[in-house]
Amino acid sequence: MFILKRKTGILLAAVLAFSVGLTACGKQTEPATEPTPSGQQTEAPVSTSTPSPAPTEVPKFIDYAADLKLDMSSDSLKTEATVRTYVDGDTVHFDVPSSVESTGLLKARFLAVNTPESTGKIEPYGKAASRFTRNALSQATSIILESDDSKWNLDSTGGRYLVWVWYKTADDPDYRNLNVELLQNGLALASNTANNRYGDTAFPALNNSKACKLNMYSGKEDPDFYYGGPEELTLKQLRLNIADYAGKKVSFEAVVTSNSNSTVYVEDYDPETDLYYGISVYYGYNLSGPGLDILQVGNRVKVVGSCQFYEAGGTYQIADVQYKAMKPQDPMNLQLIESGHEGAYVETEPDEFVNGKVDIAQLVPDPTDPEAEIFESKTYALAEVIQGTTVSMSDLDIERISTTTNPASSSNGAMTFHCVAADGTHVDVRTAVLYDDNRNLITAEAYEGHTISVKGIVEYYDGGYQIKVLSKEHITIIH
Numbered sequence: 001m002f003i004l005k006r007k008t009g010i011l012l013a014a015v016l017a018f019s020v021g022l023t024a025c026g027k028q029t030e031p032a033t034e035p036t037p038s039g040q041q042t043e044a045p046v047s048t049s050t051p052s053p054a055p056t057e058v059p060k061f062i063d064y065a066a067d068l069k070l071d072m073s074s075d076s077l078k079t080e081a082t083v084r085t086y087v088d089g090d091t092v093h094f095d096v097p098s099s100v101e102s103t104g105l106l107k108a109r110f111l112a113v114n115t116p117e118s119t120g121k122i123e124p125y126g127k128a129a130s131r132f133t134r135n136a137l138s139q140a141t142s143i144i145l146e147s148d149d150s151k152w153n154l155d156s157t158g159g160r161y162l163v164w165v166w167y168k169t170a171d172d173p174d175y176r177n178l179n180v181e182l183l184q185n186g187l188a189l190a191s192n193t194a195n196n197r198y199g200d201t202a203f204p205a206l207n208n209s210k211a212c213k214l215n216m217y218s219g220k221e222d223p224d225f226y227y228g229g230p231e232e233l234t235l236k237q238l239r240l241n242i243a244d245y246a247g248k249k250v251s252f253e254a255v256v257t258s259n260s261n262s263t264v265y266v267e268d269y270d271p272e273t274d275l276y277y278g279i280s281v282y283y284g285y286n287l288s289g290p291g292l293d294i295l296q297v298g299n300r301v302k303v304v305g306s307c308q309f310y311e312a313g314g315t316y317q318i319a320d321v322q323y324k325a326m327k328p329q330d331p332m333n334l335q336l337i338e339s340g341h342e343g344a345y346v347e348t349e350p351d352e353f354v355n356g357k358v359d360i361a362q363l364v365p366d367p368t369d370p371e372a373e374i375f376e377s378k379t380y381a382l383a384e385v386i387q388g389t390t391v392s393m394s395d396l397d398i399e400r401i402s403t404t405t406n407p408a409s410s411s412n413g414a415m416t417f418h419c420v421a422a423d424g425t426h427v428d429v430r431t432a433v434l435y436d437d438n439r440n441l442i443t444a445e446a447y448e449g450h451t452i453s454v455k456g457i458v459e460y461y462d463g464g465y466q467i468k469v470l471s472k473e474h475i476t477i478i479h
Helices: 124-138 178-183 199-211 235-240 290-294 351-356
Strands: 077-088 091-095 103-109 110-115 140-146 160-169 189-191 251-262 265-271 277-283 300-311 317-319 335-338 357-366 369-381 390-403 415-420 426-431 451-461 464-469 475-477
Touching: 077 103, 077 124, 091 300, 103 178, 124 140, 124 178, 140 277, 140 290, 140 426, 235 251, 235 290, 235 357, 251 277, 265 357, 290 335, 351 390, 351 426, 351 464, 369 415, 390 426, 426 451
Parallel strands: 103 160, 277 317, 426 464
Antiparallel strands: 077 091, 077 140, 091 103, 110 189, 140 160, 251 265, 251 300, 265 277, 300 317, 300 335, 357 369, 390 415, 390 451, 415 426, 451 464, 451 475
């Protein structure tokens, strides 16, 4: 049974349609004036009609990416690649040969472009740029990454390689340069656009998109960006209908239970279902000072942010949270409600965690009466419903331990305990990188062969659910 302690506190869119709507027009010229005899001046006749407006030249869309060719014999470095993870319009993680990157993973930042944000911060046309990149590379039969000079260069973060991305599809025998395509379609700002290997093409492509008023240079609102104010709702309503709020600003109250890697986990109790509902809130580098103070563990807060699908994690999160210290009552601000709370850490049976179902009724529109609502019951997997909430689980025998050993990863040293409960149910427990009191890395040897109890966060990973433990204090060795 599921034991509860009393509470203590888009497959891809179709190909992106651009509103180019442009036709090529030749330059219109004034009719030639009649010549006058040499040395004579003639007085222009006085016109009694309204003069015609001066003709203008209609901008012509130019496919610069089609004219730019990949030269495999140049002095730049090149490698074949396949996509591992789409991040946003100008950032993709690729699988590459170990001769290029020892881990086999190359985190790429596209040269010459800066697409609008669509992850930690949401900006107009950010989703459009992200879709454009994903659509292009998902159709590719071959992808080539190219350096700007004779070596692979890292960006200012030190974790991403600056590259040109070339791709070829079954319908096109030539490689196309994705960086230039983003520029020419008005989906990127300049980022040292003229001063690079392909600056003579990239910079005109950018200027042409401005002249043609494409996408972010159109002067029009982005149809995919939610310009409205936040929608007030409960965390239960958000969790159970989360796809309906994708891309929208939402506002809800919850208790902050954990903080890890620029992300906090929040949860809220619903007495009607006697369940906790939770979600992760990514604050990234957007907050400092008072904003971070509000997101302290144990605070009950009002969260205001954008509901976004996190591609790398395969799940939804809240992003683009903010706090304007000079406008503390701004409705878009995070708000502190009260302090002194803690995570519920609901005691959960392994079998219920893995196989449990719950029936939850919600008010939905009545199909026979648009102005009325009816209760509709739906069956959910328990782990899906309590994703992002705190749970505890006892008497787990560790069968084996997997450890992340990628030096370039922020999870280097993190462990996954593959456990079995007394009833034979298998449960995975994922740890953060753990250190002892002397700041020495805790390795698998400390837990191998033991029976443990854990407290952690319900996390979705690779098609299933696991418990994520963020602190060594939340792992108890029973024997």
